[in-house]
Amino acid sequence: MTRPVKTAVFGTGSWGTAFAMVLADAGCDVTLWGRRAELADAINSTHTNPDYLPGVELPATVRATADVAEAAADADFTVLAVPSQTLRGNLAEWAPLLAPDTVLVSLMKGVELGSAMRMSEVIEDVTKVGEDRIAIVTGPNLAREIAARQPAAAVVACRDEAVAQRLQVACHTPYFRPYTNTDVVGCELGGAVKNVIGLAVGIADGMGLGDNTKGSLITRGLAETTRLGHAMGADPLTFSGLAGLGDLVATCSSPLSRNHTFGTNLGKGMTLEETIAVTKQTAEGVKSCESVLDLARRHGIDMPITETVVGIVHEGKPPVVALKELMSRSAKPERR
Numbered sequence: 001m002t003r004p005v006k007t008a009v010f011g012t013g014s015w016g017t018a019f020a021m022v023l024a025d026a027g028c029d030v031t032l033w034g035r036r037a038e039l040a041d042a043i044n045s046t047h048t049n050p051d052y053l054p055g056v057e058l059p060a061t062v063r064a065t066a067d068v069a070e071a072a073a074d075a076d077f078t079v080l081a082v083p084s085q086t087l088r089g090n091l092a093e094w095a096p097l098l099a100p101d102t103v104l105v106s107l108m109k110g111v112e113l114g115s116a117m118r119m120s121e122v123i124e125d126v127t128k129v130g131e132d133r134i135a136i137v138t139g140p141n142l143a144r145e146i147a148a149r150q151p152a153a154a155v156v157a158c159r160d161e162a163v164a165q166r167l168q169v170a171c172h173t174p175y176f177r178p179y180t181n182t183d184v185v186g187c188e189l190g191g192a193v194k195n196v197i198g199l200a201v202g203i204a205d206g207m208g209l210g211d212n213t214k215g216s217l218i219t220r221g222l223a224e225t226t227r228l229g230h231a232m233g234a235d236p237l238t239f240s241g242l243a244g245l246g247d248l249v250a251t252c253s254s255p256l257s258r259n260h261t262f263g264t265n266l267g268k269g270m271t272l273e274e275t276i277a278v279t280k281q282t283a284e285g286v287k288s289c290e291s292v293l294d295l296a297r298r299h300g301i302d303m304p305i306t307e308t309v310v311g312i313v314h315e316g317k318p319p320v321v322a323l324k325e326l327m328s329r330s331a332k333p334e335r336r
């Protein structure tokens, strides 16, 4: 008899926990690693994650631990779900303990500050594992909705299609439908930049602007994401798929999105400090807007919405002024 697929999920936040549930529902053996032993104990004794997904019952087969070696041992898939800006430091500690042939899977949607690296690049840089053993899972997957087992599609991307197919099987459930893709650059960029556009749409919502503004920001946001992706070697069609448009629509429509909510608070007039103080979870776009703009400059790409978000979030520009500047740029053809 073949043994079940063994998975380790690093990060007991909302998405790490919800994805652990998906893997368990798909029949995998799951160990969830978290920094705090008390939370791991609470997960094991109550089969809930009271801090990040209160009220959601987890399958009894999800076991939590605060011991890295215990979680990592023999894992076929090692799933990483920590904030993008801490990944490098976390992985440096974990790398010696990872199972030798494990596939590393990023759930993260950010770009590293300073290096402007995507998460799969950080993983490759720290662990020296080849890109054929690094995969990502992305798409319109708000953790709370997945935890409620509401139907959603996703993308599992890996340069090695056979690896993507193995991961697809490992996380396929009646409510979670993963598609494979080999365009890792495009899928990963779609997930990271949609957080920045989600901030922009949230700001507009907070300012009391309506659906024309939202539709315009989503569409032009996708256009600038695609421009950057094309320059970075991604397939432009990826951005009309789940990792691009799909995720953008979910994030920009949902009050569950932390990036959207963060933007709404700024648009209502809260300061950055006040907004950070009321944000209990990771809103990746807040830091990644700067690294996405860095990427755009490195590739010589114009990303006006991203630049506007950086202006509001990090340069203290009032949203009304920033929006006026965005709208008064010179007129141009749509496909540019």
Ligand SMILES: NC(=O)C1=CN([C@@H]2O[C@H](COP(=O)(O)OP(=O)(O)OC[C@H]3O[C@@H](n4cnc5c(N)ncnc54)[C@H](O)[C@@H]3O)[C@@H](O)[C@H]2O)C=CC1
Pocket (backbone or CB within 6 Å): 011, 012, 013, 014, 015, 016, 017, 034, 035, 052, 081, 082, 083, 084, 086, 090, 107, 108, 109, 110, 141, 142, 143, 144, 280, 281, 282, 284
């Ligand atoms: N929540 C969601 O709906 C989705 C989130 N994502 C992505 O998943 C990633 C993780 O997000 P969430 O789980 O939602 O965030 P979260 O804020 O709910 O949880 C973050 C987790 O990382 C841990 N953590 C924080 N600092 C750490 C450090 N220095 N070292 C180790 N662990 C640390 C926290 O204790 C917590 O367990 C992000 O990149 C996010 O963009 C992707 C899809 C959906």
Ligand SMILES: O=C(CO)COP(=O)(O)O
Pocket (backbone or CB within 6 Å): 109, 139, 140, 141, 142, 143, 195, 198, 247, 250, 251, 256, 257, 258, 259, 260, 282, 283, 284
């Ligand atoms: O990535 C997400 C949904 O796919 C979650 O978005 P937030 O991080 O903005 O909550």
